[in-house]
Amino acid sequence: MLRDRFFKFGLKLAGGLIALLIFSIFVSLVIASIPSIKEFGLSFVFGKEWNPVEEHFSALPFIIGTLLTSVLALAISLPFSLAIAFFSGEFSKKGLISSLIAYATDLLAGIPSVIYGFWGLFFLVPLIRKLELSFNIPPYGVGIFTASLVLSIMIIPYASSMARDVIALVPSDLKEAGFALGSTRLEVIKKVIFPYSVSGIFAGLLLAFGRAIGETMAVTMVIGNANRIPHSLFEPANTLASVIANEFTEATSDIHLSSLIYLGLILFIITFFINYIGNMIIERMSVNGRS
Amino acid sequence: MGEVKLRILKDRIFTFIIYLLTFLSVIPLFAILFSLVKKGLGVINLNFFITLPKPPPDAGGILNALVGTFLLVLIASIVSIPIGIVAGLFLVETRNRFANMLRVLINVLQGLPSIVIGIIAYLWVVKPMGGFSALSGGIALGIMMLPMVVKSTEETIKLIPYTLREASYALGADYFTTIFKVVLPAGISGILNGILLGIARIAGETAPLLFTAFGNPYLNFNPAKPVDSLPLLIFNYAMSPYERWQNAAWGASFVLIAFVLLINIGVKLGGRRWRVKL
Amino acid sequence: MESEIIKIRDFSAGYGQNFVLKNINLSFEKNKVTAIMGPSGCGKSTLIRCINRMHELNLDAIHKGDILFNGKSVFETNPILLRKKIGMVFQRPNPFPTMSIYDNVIAGYRLNGIKLSKKEFDLIVEDSLKKAFLWEEVKDNLHKKGTFLSGGQQQRLCIARAMAVNPDVLLLDEPTSALDPKATAMIEELIVELKKTVTIILVTHNRTQAARVSDFTVFLYLGELIEYGSTETIFTTPKNPKTEEYLIGKFG
Numbered sequence: 049m050l051r052d053r054f055f056k057f058g059l060k061l062a063g064g065l066i067a068l069l070i071f072s073i074f075v076s077l078v079i080a081s082i083p084s085i086k087e088f089g090l091s092f093v094f095g096k097e098w099n100p101v102e103e104h105f106s107a108l109p110f111i112i113g114t115l116l117t118s119v120l121a122l123a124i125s126l127p128f129s130l131a132i133a134f135f136s137g138e139f140s141k142k143g144l145i146s147s148l149i150a151y152a153t154d155l156l157a158g159i160p161s162v163i164y165g166f167w168g169l170f171f172l173v174p175l176i177r178k179l180e181l182s183f184n185i186p187p188y189g190v191g192i193f194t195a196s197l198v199l200s201i202m203i204i205p206y207a208s209s210m211a212r213d214v215i216a217l218v219p220s221d222l223k224e225a226g227f228a229l230g231s232t233r234l235e236v237i238k239k240v241i242f243p244y245s246v247s248g249i250f251a252g253l254l255l256a257f258g259r260a261i262g263e264t265m266a267v268t269m270v271i272g273n274a275n276r277i278p279h280s281l282f283e284p285a286n287t288l289a290s291v292i293a294n295e296f297t298e299a300t301s302d303i304h305l306s307s308l309i310y311l312g313l314i315l316f317i318i319t320f321f322i323n324y325i326g327n328m329i330i331e332r333m334s335v336n337g338r339s
Numbered sequence: 340m341g342e343v344k345l346r347i348l349k350d351r352i353f354t355f356i357i358y359l360l361t362f363l364s365v366i367p368l369f370a371i372l373f374s375l376v377k378k379g380l381g382v383i384n385l386n387f388f389i390t391l392p393k394p395p396p397d398a399g400g401i402l403n404a405l406v407g408t409f410l411l412v413l414i415a416s417i418v419s420i421p422i423g424i425v426a427g428l429f430l431v432e433t434r435n436r437f438a439n440m441l442r443v444l445i446n447v448l449q450g451l452p453s454i455v456i457g458i459i460a461y462l463w464v465v466k467p468m469g470g471f472s473a474l475s476g477g478i479a480l481g482i483m484m485l486p487m488v489v490k491s492t493e494e495t496i497k498l499i500p501y502t503l504r505e506a507s508y509a510l511g512a513d514y515f516t517t518i519f520k521v522v523l524p525a526g527i528s529g530i531l532n533g534i535l536l537g538i539a540r541i542a543g544e545t546a547p548l549l550f551t552a553f554g555n556p557y558l559n560f561n562p563a564k565p566v567d568s569l570p571l572l573i574f575n576y577a578m579s580p581y582e583r584w585q586n587a588a589w590g591a592s593f594v595l596i597a598f599v600l601l602i603n604i605g606v607k608l609g610g611r612r613w614r615v616k617l
Numbered sequence: 618m619e620s621e622i623i624k625i626r627d628f629s630a631g632y633g634q635n636f637v638l639k640n641i642n643l644s645f646e647k648n649k650v651t652a653i654m655g656p657s658g659c660g661k662s663t664l665i666r667c668i669n670r671m672h673e674l675n676l677d678a679i680h681k682g683d684i685l686f687n688g689k690s691v692f693e694t695n696p697i698l699l700r701k702k703i704g705m706v707f708q709r710p711n712p713f714p715t716m717s718i719y720d721n722v723i724a725g726y727r728l729n730g731i732k733l734s735k736k737e738f739d740l741i742v743e744d745s746l747k748k749a750f751l752w753e754e755v756k757d758n759l760h761k762k763g764t765f766l767s768g769g770q771q772q773r774l775c776i777a778r779a780m781a782v783n784p785d786v787l788l789l790d791e792p793t794s795a796l797d798p799k800a801t802a803m804i805e806e807l808i809v810e811l812k813k814t815v816t817i818i819l820v821t822h823n824r825t826q827a828a829r830v831s832d833f834t835v836f837l838y839l840g841e842l843i844e845y846g847s848t849e850t851i852f853t854t855p856k857n858p859k860t861e862e863y864l865i866g867k868f869g
Contacts, residue, residue: 049697052514059432062425063441066485070444076462077455131360139357152365158599159371160543162570163592166577167371170585201367208364232350255450262452264546265574289454289546296458296550312458316451323450327443502711506775508671509705510782511697512728520728524715 074320077313084306092310098275100295105307107314109277113285114315116192116278117267118260121199122253128204129256130249133211134237157205165269168198173270176282185282190272193281198266203256210252210330214245217333251329258322262315264289288315372596379593382586392556398576398587401594403558407473407566411552412538414477414562419484420534426485427492427530428518442493449486456482457547465551473559473566476552480541487540491533495526532606539602543595545570569595622647622786622816623668628682630660630667631840632675637663639840640682645786645833650808650817652831652848654824656863659837661820665788668818669703670696687785701725704779704815705788709795710771712763712778719759721774722746725782741781748814749777750807769800776807780815787811789819793826805830824864828852836860 084092088105095106132153140146169190176197177189218241226236242249272284273294286294288311299305390400426445430438460479465471499522507517523530545568548554553565554575569591576588621644631637638660645651653661666672668684670691684691691699712721722742726733733741742759746752751773755766763774772792779787789808793801808817808830821827827834827848834851836844836859844851844860855861 049513055515055518059425059429062422063429063433063438065422066426066448066489067441067444069482070448073451073455073459076459080462128360128364131357132364135357135361139354149361149365152368154603155600156365156368158539158603160545160570160595160599162543162545162573163371163375163596166573166588166592167374169577171370171374204364232346234350234353235346258450262450262454264452264454265570269574269577289452292454292458293546293549296461297553309458312455316455319450319452320447323447324443327446331443500711502707502709503713505671505707506711506713507728508674509669509700510725510728510778511700513697516728521713525713527715
C-alpha cells in the first residue's frame with residue numbers, strides 16, 4: 049500500500065537524518081575553524097601560548113589540562129567504580145542494600161553538572177585550600193586536583209554501571225564451574241569473571257574517560273581558569289571544554305572565536321574516537337554474549 | 340589446611356574492601372544532598388517561585404528561569420521526540436550495516452561533549468538569527484535528548500512480541516496501522532520513561548546554553564529572544580560575589596535537584612505501575 | 618465442486634533457496650474442519666500462512682504454484698481484503714495488551730478504520746463473544762484489559778476477535794499448544810460448534826486432537842503431502858505406511 053511505502057521511506061529518512069546530523073556537526077566545526085586553521089595550522093595543537101590580547105592562539109595548555117584532569121579523575125574513581133560493579137554485579141545482586149546502592153548511584157548520575165561544580169566550589173575548594181596550606185603549597189583551592197576530584201565523583205556511577213553490565217554478561221555456568229572447583233569468590237572474580245569481561249570493563253572505562261574529557265560546567269567552576277601550562281596538580285589551569293565555556297561569549301575578534309571552535313573540533317575528534325572505539329567493543333561483546 | 344585458611348582470609352579481606360569502597364562512594368551523594376537541603380531549603384518560599392530576580396544586593400526569585408527552562412524543554416521535546424521515535428523504529432525494523440553503524444553513531448552522539456553541541460547550535464541558529472535565543476538553546480538540548488529518545492524507543496519496541504503484529508496483520512491491518520495502533524501503544528510507557536529521563540537530563544544542562552539561550556533576568560516567552568534557565572541561573576549566581584545571590588543559587592539548585600529526582604523516582608515507580616502487561 | 622472453498626494447486630513455498638513445502642495439491646471443504654498434522658518442521662504452519670499470505674511477511678519468503686480461494690488466486694487478491702475473509706488464530710494467545718476485551722473483539726474494524734455505531738459494535742461484540750463461548754465469563758468486565766484473562770480465555774478472545782469480522786475461513790495454528798487440558802477441551806468443543814458458520818483449517822501436532830475434532834485430515838511429512846482423506850479413514854485404515862508410523866508414535 050502507498051501509505052506503508054511512504055511510512056517505510058519515512059523510517060529510512062529519520063535514520064539517514066541522524067547520520068547526516070552527526071556528519072554535519074563535524075563539517076560545521078571544520079568550516080568555522082578554517083580561519084584559525086589557516087592562521088596557525090597544525091602547530092596550533094602543539095603551541096604553548098593562548099593570548100587573546102595579542103591574538104596568538106594554541107591548544108597545548110588546554111590539551112594538557114584536559115588530559116591531566118581526566119586521567120587523574122579516572123585513576124581516583126577506578127577502585128570505587130570497580131568495587132560498585134563487583135558489589136552489585138556479584139556480591140549482592142538482590143536485596144535492600146544493593147537496591148539502595150543502585151538507587152544512590154542512579155541519583156549521583158542524575159545530579160546536574162552545574163550542581164557538582166557549585167558544591168565543589170563551596171565545599172571542596174575550602175577543604176583543598178586548607179590542605180594546600182598545611183603542605184605549604186600556594187593555597188589556590190581551585191585547580192587541576194580539585195577538578196579531578198569533582199570529575200571522579202561524577203564518573204563513578206557511569207563507569208560502574210557500564211562495568212556492572214559487562215560483568216552481568218559473564219555466563220553463570222562459568223562462574224558456577226569455578227565455585228564447584230572449590231574456588232573462593234575472590235578467585236572466581238580474578239580467574240573467571242575478570243578475564244572474561246576485561247575488554248568490556250576497559251571499554252566502560254574508556255567511555256567514562258570520554259565523559260570526563262568533555263565535562264564542562266563542574267570543571268569550569270573549580271579549575272581556576274588559567275591559560276597556561278600547569279606545572280603542578282594544585283595549580284589553576286583550563287581544559288578544552290572550560291576555556292570554550294569561559295571565553296566564547298567574550299571573544300571579540302573573529303580569529304579568537306574561530307580558535308575556540310578549533311578547540312571544539314579537537315574535542316569533537318578526541319571524544320568521537322573514544323566513544324566509537326568504546327561502543328564498538330561493547331557492541332561486539334554483547335553480540336558474543338548473546339550468541 | 341593453612342593454605343585454605345589463607346585463601347579464605349584473602350577472600351574475606353577482598354569482600355571487606357569491596358563493601359568499604361562501595362559505601363564510601365555514595366558519601367558524596369549524601370554530602371551534596373545535605374548541602375542542598377541545609378543551604379537551599381531556607382531560601383525557598385512562594386515568592387521565590389513567582390518573582391523575578393532583583394539587582395544586588397537583593398536576589399529575588401527565579402520565575403524567569405522556571406519559565407525559560409519550561410520553554411527550552413518544550414522546544415527540545417518538539418525537536419527530538421518525533422524524529423527520535425521514528426528513528427528508533429527504523430533501528431528495530433532494519434537489519435543491515437547502515438543500521439548497525441547508526442546505532443554506534445547514536446551512542447557517539449550521546450557521548451559528545453555538551454559544549455560542542457552548544458557551539459553547533461551557535462553556528463546553526465544563533466549566527467543566522469543574529470542573536471541569542473530560546474530557540475537555539477532548545478535545539479541544542481534537543482540534539483542532546485535525541486539519542487535518549489531513539490535508544491529508549493528501540494529498546495522498548497524490540498521487546499514487544501512479534502505475535503502481536505501477526506495478530507494485527509491477520510486482521511487485515513497494514514504496516515502503518517499495526518505500528519501506530521498496536522505496537523507503539525504497547526510500548527508507550529517505556530518510550531515515555533525514556534523521554535522523561537531525557538527531560539530530567541537536559542533540564543540540568545548548562546554548557547550548551549551558555550552561548551545559545553544565554554540567560555535573561557526578565558520574563559520572556561518569545562522563542563526568538565534569550566531566556567534564562569535554572570542551571571544557567573545557578574551558574575551565574577554561584578560565580579557572583581553577592582551572598583544573597585549565592586543563597587538563591589542554593590535554593591535554585593534544590594529546586595532543580597528536586598525536579599530531577601522526582602522524575603527519576605516517578606519513572607521507577609510509574610514504570611512498574613503503568614507498564615502494559617504483555 | 619462448489620463445496621471446495623480453498624484449492625491448493627502444485628504449490629511450493631519456503632525461505633531463501635529452500636522449499637519447505639513441495640508441490641502440494643489439496644482442497645478444503647466448506648464448513649468442515651480439516652486438520653493438518655505432521656511432525657514439527659514438516660511445513661504445517663507455512664502452509665496455512667500461505668493461505669492468508671502471512672508467509673510473505675518474511676523478507677526471504679518464496680513460493681510457486683497457486684492457491685485459489687472461492688475460485689480466485691489469493692496472490693491476485695489484496696492481502697488486506699484476503700485476511701478479512703480468512704481469519705487466523707495463533708499458537709500463543711495474543712490479545713492486544715493496550716485494548717479492552719470489547720476493543721479487542723472489534724479490533725478488526727478499528728484497525729481497518731471501519732466506523733459503525735455503538736449499537737452495531739455492541740451487537741458484534743456480544744455475538745462474537747457468544748460464538749467463542751466467552752460471553753458469560755466476561756460480559757460484566759468488557760472494559761477490562763484482555764491480558765487479565767486466563768490463557769484459555771485469552772485464546773477464546775482471540776477466536777472471537779477473528780470471528781467478529783465474519784470470515785469465511787478460520788486458520789487455527791496449533792491454538793491449544795500453550796493451554797492446559799481443560800482449556801484445550803473447551804477450545805475443541807468450540808471448534809466443532811464454529812464449523813456451522815466457517816470453514817476451519819486446524820494445524821495441530823496433537824494426533825488425538827485431530828481425531829476428536831476434524832472431518833478431514835491432512836498428513837504432511839518433510840514438506841510433502843503424504844495422505845489426505847476423511848479423518849476416520851486416515852485414523853482407521855491409513856494407506857501410506859508413513860502415516861501409520863506417525864499415528865502410532867514412531868516419530869515426531
